[in-house]
Amino acid sequence: MLPTVTTTRAYHHGDLRRALLDAAVQAIGEAGPAALSLRDLARRAGVSHAAPAHHFGDKTGLLTALAAEGFALLADELDRAGDDLLEAGVAYVRFAVAHRAHFEVMFSPDLHRVDDPALVAARTRAGAALRGGVATVATPSAEPERDALAAWSIVHGFATLWLAGALPASVGPDPEAAARSVIRRLFW
Amino acid sequence: MLPTVTTTRAYHHGDLRRALLDAAVQAIGEAGPAALSLRDLARRAGVSHAAPAHHFGDKTGLLTALAAEGFALLADELDRAGDDLLEAGVAYVRFAVAHRAHFEVMFSPDLHRVDDPALVAARTRAGAALRGGVATVATPSAEPERDALAAWSIVHGFATLWLAGALPASVGPDPEAAARSVIRRLFW
DNA sequence: AGCATATCTTGCCACTGCCAAGATGACGGA
DNA sequence: TCCGTCATCTTGGCAGTGGCAAGATATGCT
Numbered sequence: 001m002l003p004t005v006t007t008t009r010a011y012h013h014g015d016l017r018r019a020l021l022d023a024a025v026q027a028i029g030e031a032g033p034a035a036l037s038l039r040d041l042a043r044r045a046g047v048s049h050a051a052p053a054h055h056f057g058d059k060t061g062l063l064t065a066l067a068a069e070g071f072a073l074l075a076d077e078l079d080r081a082g083d084d085l086l087e088a089g090v091a092y093v094r095f096a097v098a099h100r101a102h103f104e105v106m107f108s109p110d111l112h113r114v115d116d117p118a119l120v121a122a123r124t125r126a127g128a129a130l131r132g133g134v135a136t137v138a139t140p141s142a143e144p145e146r147d148a149l150a151a152w153s154i155v156h157g158f159a160t161l162w163l164a165g166a167l168p169a170s171v172g173p174d175p176e177a178a179a180r181s182v183i184r185r186l187f188w
Numbered sequence: 189m190l191p192t193v194t195t196t197r198a199y200h201h202g203d204l205r206r207a208l209l210d211a212a213v214q215a216i217g218e219a220g221p222a223a224l225s226l227r228d229l230a231r232r233a234g235v236s237h238a239a240p241a242h243h244f245g246d247k248t249g250l251l252t253a254l255a256a257e258g259f260a261l262l263a264d265e266l267d268r269a270g271d272d273l274l275e276a277g278v279a280y281v282r283f284a285v286a287h288r289a290h291f292e293v294m295f296s297p298d299l300h301r302v303d304d305p306a307l308v309a310a311r312t313r314a315g316a317a318l319r320g321g322v323a324t325v326a327t328p329s330a331e332p333e334r335d336a337l338a339a340w341s342i343v344h345g346f347a348t349l350w351l352a353g354a355l356p357a358s359v360g361p362d363p364e365a366a367a368r369s370v371i372r373r374l375f376w
Numbered sequence: 377a378g379c380a381t382a383t384c385t386t387g388c389c390a391c392t393g394c395c396a397a398g399a400t401g402a403c404g405g406a
Numbered sequence: 407t408c409c410g411t412c413a414t415c416t417t418g419g420c421a422g423t424g425g426c427a428a429g430a431t432a433t434g435c436t
Contacts, residue, residue, distance in 0.1 A: 032299070111220070236385045
């Protein structure tokens with residue numbers, strides 16, 4: 001037997017933090033956040049069972065980092081969508097479907113530390129991006145706060161129901177198209 | 189020492205199944221579904237650690253029963269709200285806030301068995317009740333399917349965001365009032 | 377009364393999260 | 407170049423958990 005030098009990359013991993021976050025995304029995608037196991041992530045990354053603790057402290061720390069990363073990604077997506085409310089809403093849904101693991105952890109306060117500084121910063125940035133997209137609604141209403149909340153609710157609800165598999169098959173296979181149709185209901 | 193006959197009710201519990209479900213609701217309310225422990229529920233109910241298995245098989249079985257109970261309760265609430273879309277929506281939000289443990293499990297397919305017969309039956313009944321409330325919308329639209337999905341999305345999204353603590357303080361302390369305002373946005 | 381069955385208990389194993397202690401490698405200063 | 411310091415990772419251990427098997431106890435039916 002040759003020593004397994006080429007595959008193990010003994011000790012220093014390179015970027016174990018990144019690898020663990022990626023493994024977490026994959027594992028959550030397979031079985032949901034509740035079934036997540038730090039030891040399983042360690043095995044996927046090829047490190048010992050206690051290695052994750054060094055980077056994230058504990059399980060909650062890892063999920064907090066994942067949530068923060070999620071809000072940063074969401075903020076990027078919303079910025080990219082620009083000022084159009086419809087497109088911002090579609091981008092919100094697209095993000096939820098494309099990054100379901102992030103999305104689920106982001107809105108599960110029991111799974112992460114809601115007052116973590118990095119998380120707060122990312123969440124604030126995403127909130128600003130969201131408000132930016134909603135601000136320039138086609139018909140300026142008398143109650144912009146209410147309108148913003150309605151817009152957020154409808155896209156968040158659609159995304160959540162889609163991810164939960166709660167929607168009937170008649171909605172069709174394309175979440176973006178269905179979301180676009182639903183969001184348009186806000187304008188008539 | 190007197191024998192602890194009065195308190196222990198040795199062996200047969202009376203209605204352990206009910207007691208475990210109630211304990212689960214309380215435990216989930218305290219720390220979320222991910223932190224739920226069957227052994228903890230057994231302790232709360234004053235029985236041995238393996239007692240729950242007899243009634244629910246495994247942890248997923250217990251959560252499946254909880255989800256089914258939740259859909260039945262939701263169907264009751266929606267039926268009570270009648271045909272008014274606005275009131276049905278408010279009832280949906282009220283249910284989510286009042287039965288947050290049920291609600292979280294109901295829409296977390298990773299936590300329960302989605303094809304459980306009792307669950308499917310309860311979910312179907314709740315779906316019918318929901319469609320009933322949405323059917324008689326004030327201004328009959330050309331796309332009732334789309335309108336129903338929009339209504340469900342907006343109330344579900346608002347409820348989810350409220351439960352996640354994601355909404356800003358400016359929304360106010362009363363979820364029903366805020367929901368009423370948001371839902372009205374659908375009618376203009 | 378007696379037996380079948382539902383209900384609950386005890387004991388066990390594999391797994392998990394977390395902690396403590398030690399080993400290993402990377403990096404910068406003499 | 408060598409050495410010390412520090413971040414990174416490993417090994418080992420403990421308590422808690424889910425699930426299984428086997429046994430104990432109560433209930434209800436005949």
